[in-house]
Amino acid sequence: MANDPIHQFQISKIVPIEIGGIDFSFTNASLFMVATVACAAGFLYFSTSQRSVVPGRAQSVAEMSYEFIANMLREGAGSHGMKFFPLVFSLFMFVLTANLLGMFPYFFTVTSQIIVTFALALLVVGTVIVYGFYKHGLHFLKLFVPSGVPGALLPLVVAIEVISFLSRPISLSVRLFANMLAGHITLKVFAGFVGSLGALGALGIGGAILPLIMTVALTGLEFLVAFLQAYVFAVLTCMYLNDAVHPGGH
Amino acid sequence: MFVTSAYAQTAPAAPNTPAAPAGEVHTETGVAHGGEHKGAFPPLDSTYFASQLLWLIISFGLFYLLMKKVIVPRVGGILEHRHDRIAQDLDEAARLKAEADAAVETYEKELAAARSKGHKIAETAREAAKTKAVADRAAIEAELTEKLAAAEVRIGEIKAKAFAEVGQIAEETATAIVDQLIGAKASGDDIKAAVAAAKTEA
Structure with missing residues (x-):
């Protein structure tokens, strides 16, 4: 099964736990969630423990990611949106670290599980809905009624707005999930070609060079995708949170 | 495929x-x-959905709490502290610059004052020297004028004396000439008058 490109997404139990007939086992996916959290939190915690005025390399990276997300959120949702900074920062760091950890061979990619990305997307949209109604009450529904639309078109526009709002958690989760899944499968398939072609003898070894080059290139691309998807997830989170902060346009 | x-x-x-x-x-x-x-x-596969959700909630929840309670305040504090520190240093630099500017200004003011003072001293000295020279010249000129006047007076005296003597000599000569020419003695008064007339004519 070594060359099965799907095998890397296989979940296996490490510590079986069952509560009330539901399987809550500690699996390899759970292990890598914990590892993701441990890596991200450990890095941020220890790199900033010195609190130096002139930062070292690690502290610079921590500060850069902080300011990166802070600027993103400020531009996306204004200064009122800054109360969501811990959430957006946590989401970005979690997704980024999970994506990057997934790049190690034999490591499990947490974000390649639809349930994980869907849960994170629901968290975002749930936050938008709960905060929107809590802060603005029924005025939050103005979000679905853009101003300056002629009366005849209004029902259609509102329907479109509602559908687009409801499709947000799906698009947000599927985008991340599908990118990670497809990237890892492609990488695995091309890497599998190298091994199987290499086993065919001299001609095969010559032919294996092409998929090898592809694998190297794809690895670079996957690192880009790993960062880009975390970035996109954070940017969209900021945009959606903007709706919760300013439901009646900008 | x-x-x-x-x-x-x-x-x-x-x-x-x-x-x-x-x-x-x-x-x-x-x-x-x-x-x-x-x-x-x-x-x-939905088999492990419950397990994944549970462990995601546990791990991400812990991560979120750690971010919210520790990391975000800490990094925010570091950045704010640095921001304050830079602002403070800039203020300090501005203050020092203002001080340096003030010192330069004072220096230039003092330099200008010293220069004008030097000018004044030179001016006074020149003025004093000039006055003294003028006074000296005036004194010398006065002295010279005095000496000149005295000399003129003396010359006048000598001249007068000489003239007086000329008159006497002329009278004597005229007496002698008249005596020789006409063989008679002219009266002294006539000769005196004639000489005086000749003298005034001359």
Whole structure:
């Protein structure tokens, strides 16, 4: 099964736990969630423990990611949106670290599980809905009624707005999930070609060079995708949170 | 297509298991599939959804709490502290610059004052020297004028005396000449008058 490109997404139990007939086992996916959290939190915690005025390399990276997300959120949702900074920062760091950890061979990619990305997307949209109604009450529904639309078109526009709002958690989760899944499968398939072609003898070894080059290139691309998807997830989170902060346009 | 070709890679692996008929391999993979994910595509397999959700909530929840309570305040504090520190240093630099500017200004003011003072001193000295020279010249000129006047007076005296003597000599000479010419003695008064007339004519 070594060359099965799907095998890397296989979940296996490490510590079986069952509560009330539901399987809550500690699996390899759970292990890598914990590892993701441990890596991200450990890095941020220890790199900033010195609190130096002139930062070292690690502290610079921590500060850069902080300011990166802070600027993103400020531009996306204004200064009122800054109360969501811990959430957006946590989401970005979690997704980024999970994506990057997934790049190690034999490591499990947490974000390649639809349930994980869907849960994170629901968290975002749930936050938008709960905060929107809590802060603005029924005025939050103005979000679905853009101003300056002629009366005849209004029902259609509102329907479109509602559908687009409801499709947000799906698009947000599927985008991340599908990118990670497809990237890892492609990488695995091309890497599998190298091994199987290499086993065919001299001609095969010559032919294996092409998929090898592809694998190297794809690895670079996957690192880009790993960062880009975390970035996109954070940017969209900021945009959606903007709706919760300013439901009646900008 | 990729998936099928990749699955095909598993086929060469099968003969490695010693004397395993194809059927057995199939049952093995079948068992593995059945036990692990019932043949479903693993990322979409709902078997472990509950477990994944639970562990995601636990791990991400802890991560969020740690970010909110420790990391975000800490990094925010570091950045704010640095911002304050830079602002403070800039203020300090501006203050020092203002001080330096003030010092330069004072220096220039003092330099200008000293220069004007020097000018004044030179001016006074020149003025004093000039006055003294003028006074000296005036004194010398006065002295010279005095001496000149005295000399003129003396010259006048000598001249007068000489003139007076000239008169006497002229009278004597005239007496003698008259005496010689006419052989008679002219009266002294006539001669005196004649000489005086000649003198005034001259």
